[in-house]
Amino acid sequence: xxxxxxxxxxxxxxxxxAAPAAAETELLIVPPIGTDAKEIKAALAKTSFAMSGKAxxxxxxxxxxxxxxxxxxxGARRVLSINASGDKLTLTLVDAxxxxxxxxRDIAKPKKLAKxxxxxxxxxxxxxxxxxxxxxxxxxxxxxxxxxFEPALERYKLAxxxxxxxxxxxxxxxxxxxxxxxxxxxxxxxxYLVGTPNAQNKATIESLIAEAKKAIADQQALEQQRxxxxxxxxxxxxVEARKAKEAQAAAEAETAKxxxxxxxxxxxxxxxxxxxxxxxxxxxxxxLGLATGGAxxxxxxxxxxxxxxxxxxxxxxxxxLDLAEVNQCLADKKKGERDAFLTNVLIGSGAAVVITSxxxxxxxxxxxxxxxxxxxxxxxxxxNLVVRW
Numbered sequence: 001x002x003x004x005x006x007x008x009x010x011x012x013x014x015x016x017x018a019a020p021a022a023a024e025t026e027l028l029i030v031p032p033i034g035t036d037a038k039e040i041k042a043a044l045a046k047t048s049f050a051m052s053g054k055a056x057x058x059x060x061x062x063x064x065x066x067x068x069x070x071x072x073x074x075g076a077r078r079v080l081s082i083n084a085s086g087d088k089l090t091l092t093l094v095d096a097x098x099x100x101x102x103x104x105r106d107i108a109k110p111k112k113l114a115k116x117x118x119x120x121x122x123x124x125x126x127x128x129x130x131x132x133x134x135x136x137x138x139x140x141x142x143x144x145x146x147x148x149f150e151p152a153l154e155r156y157k158l159a160x161x162x163x164x165x166x167x168x169x170x171x172x173x174x175x176x177x178x179x180x181x182x183x184x185x186x187x188x189x190x191x192y193l194v195g196t197p198n199a200q201n202k203a204t205i206e207s208l209i210a211e212a213k214k215a216i217a218d219q220q221a222l223e224q225q226r227x228x229x230x231x232x233x234x235x236x237x238x239v240e241a242r243k244a245k246e247a248q249a250a251a252e253a254e255t256a257k258x259x260x261x262x263x264x265x266x267x268x269x270x271x272x273x274x275x276x277x278x279x280x281x282x283x284x285x286x287x288l289g290l291a292t293g294g295a296x297x298x299x300x301x302x303x304x305x306x307x308x309x310x311x312x313x314x315x316x317x318x319x320x321l322d323l324a325e326v327n328q329c330l331a332d333k334k335k336g337e338r339d340a341f342l343t344n345v346l347i348g349s350g351a352a353v354v355i356t357s358x359x360x361x362x363x364x365x366x367x368x369x370x371x372x373x374x375x376x377x378x379x380x381x382x383x384n385l386v387v388r389w
Contacts, residue, residue, distance in 0.1 A: 027077075031051070032081075052079075064094045068094050078102070079094050088109060091106075091124050103124075103132060107120060150175075156172045176188060182212040186213065292347075296348075296350060300340075306333075
């Protein structure tokens with residue numbers, strides 16, 4: 001590969017005429033500055049160089065950025081400033097397209113300005129362009145030989161902008177190929193062959209073009225395979241996701257079905273439980289117990305009335321009562337004692353019946369369908385009793 005670059009370098013040094021610089025038609029000279037500016041300006045008027053009508057100061061004349069802007073605004077490829085002082089001319093040349101300082105050089109002021117100024121400027125421009133292109137080319141080669149293809153490509157492109165030789169396109173193509181930019185490499189190889197149709201390395205370049213086209217085809221095939229693999233992977237994931245979703249839906253349906261079956265079984269069991277004799281017995285005996293307790297409450301009311309009547313009649317043993325009043329007091333006392341006795345018996349019996357019914361409900365004898373109707377949870381500070389109705 002270095003041999004191929006060396007061929008390009010030799011062609012460059014020989015100054016291949018495939019793309020002449022044509023400096024005079026692409027050069028814009030800004031108005032001279034310095035002590036002899038008028039004299040130089042008059043001599044320039046007799047040359048074929050394009051002159052800018054915009055005057056500049058010494059700062060702009062020595063500033064590549066300022067000169068580049070003038071070239072960009074004027075549509076000129078290169079801009080030259082001249083600082084004329086005594087027997088010396090300081091020439092500064094920039095390439096506006098490449099935004100690059102080509103050279104700053106002092107030359108002797110020609111004695112015959114009208115005759116020799118134009119050729120002196122032309123010689124400076126051509127030599128400065130060649131020297132700059134050669135320097136950029138050498139920098140590109142150094143980067144290329146170190147495997148630094150991106151900076152090498154940058155230097156080769158700048159060299160081509162400074163002096164557009166077809167041979168430089170070969171080096172640019174080589175960098176593109178090394179960077180895997182095969183489409184750009186093919187374009188540069190083909191441009192090189194157009195500019196150098198009789199190139200000695202034509203066969204080699206054509207093989208490189210074929211190699212780059214094959215690399216592009218391989219890349220496209222690889223990318224297509226990657227796309228197919230990606231689509232296959234996405235389809236597989238979609239199928240797996242669908243199956244997982246279906247499995248989840250089936251599991252949820254089974255869970256729902258099992259829950260429905262459990263609820264139905266609980267309802268059926270509850271229906272059996274509600275028809276169990278212990279429940280019926282509890283309801284009946286509880287009703288009887290409450291009724292008995294109610295009767296006891298009735299007699300308790302009667303006993304209080306008997307006591308009030310007895311007290312109101314003044315039935316104290318120390319009271320002075322006649323025989324009829326004494327007999328009435330004895331009758332009220334007897335009736336009150338009877339009512340109090342009935343109250344105690346009835347309320348006690350009713351409470352006993354209710355408590356007995358609750359115990360029977362809790363024990364639920366003979367009910368094997370639901371053995372855990374009553375449950376208790378004991379902790380260190382509480383007892384929780386749960387009775388399922």
